[in-house]
Amino acid sequence: MDKQQSQVDLANDMTLREALRHKDVVRNELIAGVTGFFAISYIIIVNPLILKDAGIPTDLSVFATIFSSVIGCLVMAFWANAPIILTPGMGVNAFFTYTIVVNMGLSWREALGIAAVASFVYMLIAFTKVSTILSEAIPESLKSGITAGIGLFLVEIGLEKAGLIVAGKTSSLVVLGDLTKPTPMLALFGLILSLVLYIRKVKGNFFIAIIATSLVAFFFGIKDADTPSVDLARLGQYHEIVFKNDFSHWLSTPFILAAFSMTMILVFESMGLLQGLLPNQKKFKKTFEGSAVTTFLSGFLGTSPTVAAAESASGIETGGRTGIMALVAAVLFALSLVFVPLLAYVPSAAIAPVIIITGALMMAAIGNIKMADFSEWFPAFLIIVLIPFTNSISTGLAFGFVCYPIMKVALGKAKEMTWPVYLLGVLFLLDLVFSALL
Template identity: 75%
Template structure:
């Protein structure tokens, strides 16, 4: 969906030029608010995960918010990009359950690993390696990444809606459609679809508001109500600048750093390329993401990545950095109004995530279905991202499989040196992840 007002495209506008077009600015603000609500759950979920690593949840809430604010401001003012940066789901699980719980390292060491990974990430983002890696990714895999992330979002949305749940005899079964939350989500999905198909401006945001109002009327709220006391901000310094680099030359530190770097670099690259409507903004967006990843290690949280839920704002018309800046403002306001977020149930957010994921899956059309050497690696990415609940795992299998099938199919000339290198690196990542 291209954001245009009176024949003017927001894609080609600078950050300041948007101020001259009130309609476009309004669209960007609505997109930013929509994207924020879609990812707002991270404010509570990320601290709950990091709590298992030993970081106090009531303090890491602030780290989650501050890192998101900084990331979104960098996206807005530096990259002019409609991408929201927050501590990433998946990488926070790697941080907590692989590095700390399984490897037995302290959260302070995990923070140090994040910092070193961030330095390597920046070294790639601000050098020619950025262009080499981004240009070497085959188009079929790029489309597969976008579609895979889309299917991942659909899965997340259906889970939030309670329409699918983990089964006893199968991975997924239909949820209980008699539950109020599931019925509310179905109502929200119907309303959001109607508004979207009618091309109502701000359709996703309006859908969230209307569904929330119905939820309030029928007393449908999520069980986990945020409990953040702003006065605890005075204790926030207890988790900042706490990286422990004393084990930097140890084997566990090096292996964990390699795996985290692979996750950050290629998950971010895949996400950014899959999300951006205007690929000319890729370089600065990727660079901004690397800087925020590095800074997050000093703020007391797991690394930040581009939020897949940014797609909700982009589908609402977000095309410039104003969407990201608006999200930054919303994160800032959440410090004061976090209790109000409890009134926005997951069932109200889920429909937007489901529709957004479905729209991203349209990228399947760009894959050469008739060429099995192109289709199958992309297919692995598409299905393994949601099935393994890991974007990096899906990428790894796709990138390892691609050169193997090309060689087996006698299409060696279509392979470049970077594709071979990426295949080997992702294979090593899979091996190290298994060992960790």
């Protein structure tokens, strides 16, 4: 084991204060924090654009996105001491906008009310023994499936950002992008550079690759079409979306069904992400609690709920093991209030290679699944393929967790499973039914 890897492993069990005393650990965490931030920085502009369709002003929800991310990362740093970046989640923001507001016809204020109720239930689960019972009840094959599924999801995201795959116009879901265009060519350059630096174990490999690829993009004039912007003059109007949660119809059927589905998304997507991301599972309880608190606060800040960003994996792979990584990300999110336009010089093609490689590394968890036992492999397989194919972590989890007890019962192994496994299967089945009704 090389010196750098031993330092990373040592940092796993360090407190935040102990980590700050080790220069080598701090250096690794700084690089990890910067890498993780750049990997998820697109959320600053993408989340407001999605919430715009719900009726929340884009120039105000930018502030909500940044503030909730800063708070979430600070909670991860000082409460959980975990290398996790919390931001408004992709997927849950789509559920918030297109299911609750657009399809169900509720207002964005009612959607914020639903988010607050779901987040409160999430907190009740997180701060009780229920969270431990549920997390320990998840079979190892499904845990590995979750990690691999999130990894494949990241690969899909990375390939899309790189322009290496695009939506098919005929019968194919996706097709190969135009490799003669600047973005795919730049991404391939970044991918090769990232791979070389990674296998050569160069310190700060991903960060170096992002900077080098961004410099190439700058010299050749390659920029993303959507340039993020923040008008600080609008900060004075931010109060227009703060504490605007509407609970007036909290006993109505649509409100209750939407709250149940969002609770399932928040609890089990967060649980699945943390099970798949955390290098040190001893930090799961604190991280889960911190995630729940931030999720609850985010609704009152005027944005859809926060979750652990899957892109945290890029920072973790770079060496992030403590809350210093999250602290660095918090600082960068805060600075983005002023320096967001600079993110335009870090194109998606520079970030995509890091996301692709990180996803590929997470997919190695497939090796932990008992392939010879089809009752273990198939439910995990459903999770792995349905997370990216449906663009929903919670949907992938639902099919896997419903399938698992069915297959075990069919094999006559019903008594070998614990009651939480059946409970999870039933809850996810109800979630699928309610989601269809919504």
